[in-house]
Amino acid sequence: MVNTGTSGKWALILGGSSGLGLATAKKLARHQFNLIIIHRDRKIDLEEINKDFQEITLDENQLHSFNIDATNKQKTEEVLQEIVKLLGPDKIDVLVHSIAKGNLKTMLTSTNQLVNEDFQLTINAMATSLYDWARSLVNLGLFAKDARIVSFTSEGSSKAWPGYAAVSAAKATLEAITRNIALEFAPLGVKANCIQAGTTDTKSFRMIPNSEILGKKALERNPNNRLTKPEDVADVVYLLTLEEAKWITGTVIKVDGGESIQ
Secondary structure: OOOOOOOOEEEEEEOOOOHHHHHHHHHHHHOOEEEEEEEOOOHHHHHHHHHHHHHHHHHOOOEEEEEOOOOOHHHHHHHHHHHHHHHOOOOEEEEEEOOOOOOOOOOOOOOOOOOHHHHHHHHHHHHHHHHHHHHHHHHOOOEEEEEEEEEEEOHHHOOOOOOOHHHHHHHHHHHHHHHHHHHHOHHHOOEEEEEEEOOEOOHHHHOOOOHHHHHHHHHHHOOOOOOEOHHHHHHHHHHHOOHHHOOOOOOEEEEOOOHHHO
16 A cells, blocks of 8 residues: 655554554654554455555555565565665664564463474564564665664563463563664664553453453553553654654663553
8 A cells, every 4th residue: 555745754663553553653644754564464354454554644644564474584575675665765764663473372281382482483573573674674774864663562571471471581582682772773873662561452462361350450550540552652652753852762661651660
């Protein structure tokens, strides 16, 4: 899907068809960003997704979407070449990592037990893929001088929940990778941060075992008496793209309405 606009600002969103990624796409579009969205969805879901994408292009910005697996090396290389062509002289100002692909198996079960391969798949998709994309953009010279990288972590990076072990390991890895990107990409002007979103009722969250219980407990802990919304997180992604946020890098920013303070 393509809509031609005039803005020279570009955001590349990995996992931008639902949840935090889609909310971020909508927010950035309202602030004159052109968008490249990488997502992996079934054909049966594309009609609804395309409605969201059409809504985004009402702001007269460009939107290019690629329905591929962002962790597939061959597909990624092909799409990167497409991105080089469509950008022309422009650069990527913002890279957002919102890939939610992992295993939610428990450790002690007689069937479908969590195994090493589950950790590898989950960590690759939800953590190391950020570095793969960031490294590729650097090698192709596609980052703007003051580019911002934002990835999404969770309180599960430091806490244990049944069935969340692989994702927890991935989130902890994601935070470590983001810190090191902030350090080693700094000479290029790139800033990198994680947002630790509070409990948010998304499709990915509902897949977590006993998510209803987790949501109820999170609501009880939150002094503002509601769960986090995707739009709350998207607002902070936008804040991190501003000139005034250029000295924020290598950190984890909590966007949870105070949920994690008690």
